[in-house]
Amino acid sequence: MPTQIDEKTLSQMSTLAALPVEPSQEQQTLAALNEVLDLVAMLESVDVDGVLPLAHPLERYQQLSADAVTEHVDREALSRNAPDFEAGLYFVPKVIE
């Protein structure tokens, strides 16, 4: 029996991903997600004993870059797409820590 996502898990995922699932969409979303999990269940039949995970197809190493200031920030250009930008700041509804 492949792993299935239930309402509770969906709600957790919805919170973690900051994606709302409307109550009216819940069953449909669950069905769609579980369809993918059914497909993914094929992994269970693969013998992976002793196999190391492969995070990246290139099994190479990182080149480190020199410690130099190379970016000269054009705040105007970079903030042009911001929906609420004023006095050099990006604004969001009040954050309560």
Next chain:
Amino acid sequence: MNIPTGWQVDIGLEIHAQLSTEAKIFSGASTTFGNAPNSQACAIDLGMPGVLPKVNAAAYEKAVRFGLGVSGTINRESRFDRKNYFYPDLPKGYQITQMDLPIVVGGHVTISNEDGTQKVIHITRAHLEEDAGKSIHDFKPTQTGVDLNRAGTPLLEIVSEPDLKNASEAVAYAKAIHHLLTYLDVCDGNMAEGSLRFDANISVRRVDAEALGVRSEIKNLNSFRFLEQAIHYEIERQIDTLSAGGVLAQDTRLFDPEKLETRAMRSKETATDYRYFPEPDLLPVKIDESFIDRIKASMPELSGTRASRFETSLGLPTADAQLLAGDRSLGDYFEQLATLSGQPRLAANWVKGDILSRLREQDLNISECPVSPEAMAELLGLTVENVVSGKTAKAVFAALWEGDAISASTYVKEHGLEQVSDTSAIEPLVTELLREHPKQADDLKAGKSKLMGFFVGKVMQATSGTANPQQVNEILRAKLGL
């Protein structure tokens, strides 16, 4: 604060140290503190679509320096991971950090307790990560502003074992790490600018309990004092709750420095499934032996090693050795002076005495000391060769400090301060004095050795301090047949 009988406390610290690099850890933007908001947040720091991180070599070098400094293991292969959570100061929705393969594993530092005993504190790991931006809460009443200048500043997160048993140990440990970081030039140590921040994991348990208690994490303490106060409050809160039969929940708290209390946080750290996974935009970092050798070669001698060397090969008392080796530039100054003058003990006395007190008086750093080790060495030479007396030396030092003297020897010459070591000049004076004070002369002869000072003082007075007291001493003894 004393921990109530029957209870014990376990504290582990997570210290976030900003690394003193020019550029950020994953971008080429500047790390300068205090610029206009978002004026040094480049496209990478802002997490714009399509941008990619790179890795600053200096961040790695500094992390390795720290790792070697605490005798930790440097992972020859380390890797970056993504830590996923949403927060306005975290532009990408994930922080690039190191989870499974941090750069430094293990290590330790030794702290000195107030009672003079020493204790080894174990370091679990130290890993590289990026700092977040800052939230500005007071600009608008209903909105929070986000400044991402700090986003991407390299951080080394140093995680200790829960070896710390009370607030003063925690502070001593935090200070030891602060000292090491600045000594090794890994971090500028500027607490006011947030270069060093502490998260304290605190739990209490009955003395006979084996397992650690339920812990609270106090986030973002930015001074030693707040660290101490927060721990005090937290210990009291936890013990009070448990004593009253209450139950503690593992939580994340903030310290309010005005009310001197902690309160549970409402946001960010409550949903704690961070879904770490290997950062696919970066490759694992391989550190080879030549990299480590190069760092080793560039490392200053650690203060502990230096202090014992000052003690054993330069013959300094333990306290002096520790004091002078405790600060890297102070140690460098002293060592230069000791070498130039060939008088390590005399040099130590000058540095810890007159030089340090003058520096403190004027709130200066040793690197800003107006008298160079060369100039000091010349002055020390004059005293060793008895050209000037100790008292004159202090006056010359003052002149050097104030800039009234070009060099010790020219100043001494110009002001006729050479010590009179000519016996022909002193002898008549001594003869005269003995004649003027026959009673004292007899007493001295009879063994009242304190009176030696009386006669020497008189000679010094008569010569305006230029006589060599040792020589006066010798002449007196010879004349009295002592």
Next chain:
Amino acid sequence: MNLRSATIAELRAHLDQRKLSAVELTDYYFERIDRHEPTINAYVTQLRETARSAAVKADKIIAAGQATALTGIPIAEKDLFCIEGTKTTSGSKMLADFEAPYTATVSEKLANAGAVTLGKTNMDEFAMGSSNESSYFGPVKNPWDTSRVPGGSSGGSAAAVAAGLCVASTGTDTGGSIRQPAALCGLTGLKPTYGRVSRWGMIAFASSLDQAGPMTRSAKDAAIMLEHMAGFDPRDSTCLTEAVPRYSQHLDQPIKGLRIGVCEAFFETALDATVATQIREALSILESLGATLIDVSLPHMTASLGAYYVIAPAECSANLARFDGIRYGYRCEDPQNLQDLYTRSRGEGFGQEVKKRILVGTFALSAGYYDAFYGRAQKVRRLIKQDFVEAFSQVDVIAGPTTPTPAFGLGEKAKNSVDMYLQDVFTIAASLAGVPAMSIPAGLVSGLPIGLQLIGNYLDEATLLNVAHQFQQTTDWHTLTAPEAP
């Protein structure tokens, strides 16, 4: 010369001989765009002004006798390559108004080579899809049959070339997003070795899989394009440092004696019988050119779909977390609080398929499921890579079908996403392993193009292009053009 079917190489000769100017050529394509775009919907943004000034500049360079392969050549770019000052949407409402403040390395290289970018092409939202139906800007139609999909996610790039709305285009391939639409639109499409082409400025779907490549009318054109797209870029830590070969100089080599691997597993699952027949036919053509067909096994290929639908969603769940309505992109009206800002901006800004994949990826990485999903998928990924390493110790190239079927009808698979995912069953393994692979036209099935997939060893794009070119010297499937819409 028939401009409609012309290749880059042919246009080059024309431009250099001054038979037409780059401006005239650009005008020619914009006229076609005016005529066919309302039906095809291949472009999200047309760049008429910048294209014209680039063409004017190209004409000066040509006049000065300093033209190189791409000077004045009109191309289109998938709308996930950022071009400074240009709208870059990634097919999403989230970025419908996003104007990139920087330029992708690929776009910069092509522009520097003198290519004239006519516009940005439509695509599945954030490159997630195989039919182009998930685009916020409406589906793209397959020029061969406008009731059918062009494939995806680089569907706009494929349709633009196939409909004669540009001569070549850029695409990106995460699990088949260049090869599958190339197959369905009768084009040559190449996904290079992972890391061969810089990802800087390319809006990410799944970082360890995404790779940009050309979509063209011939293998020769693909070689020319790749030469100008590939190469080390210090801004992409995963970009390879190896020098870029002159692919177009290695095309004429005979393929006699070349060992071509055939994996029977490709013919067993899901493959349409008529497609299978055509592919066998293509293999025998390669054999007739002197290549030896050798059976190879890729035992873990069947699990590649499973690994892919864990790894790609996992990476995308993090890659798309930056779209939070704060610094750029869609922001919901009047957010009540921070949480509201996040969830409504993301909920309203992303389409269904994207949201589904983010949720799957979030689940695959979450506490308690990581090992069974993400961890296991990574292990299977290694086994798949090992399969290829093993196979390439015996053969030079692996050949097989690109897709199980020709283009399917619009809306046909929109209901059942797993059916859609099966479109990529043959292409995903190469993406997971990071090896280069391409699709070349291999015939028509019921009047619709199908693709022969060629998979090469790491960094051996030259051999792939060589085989493809030799195949195209004896076949003319690639020269066919889609029928003109009435």
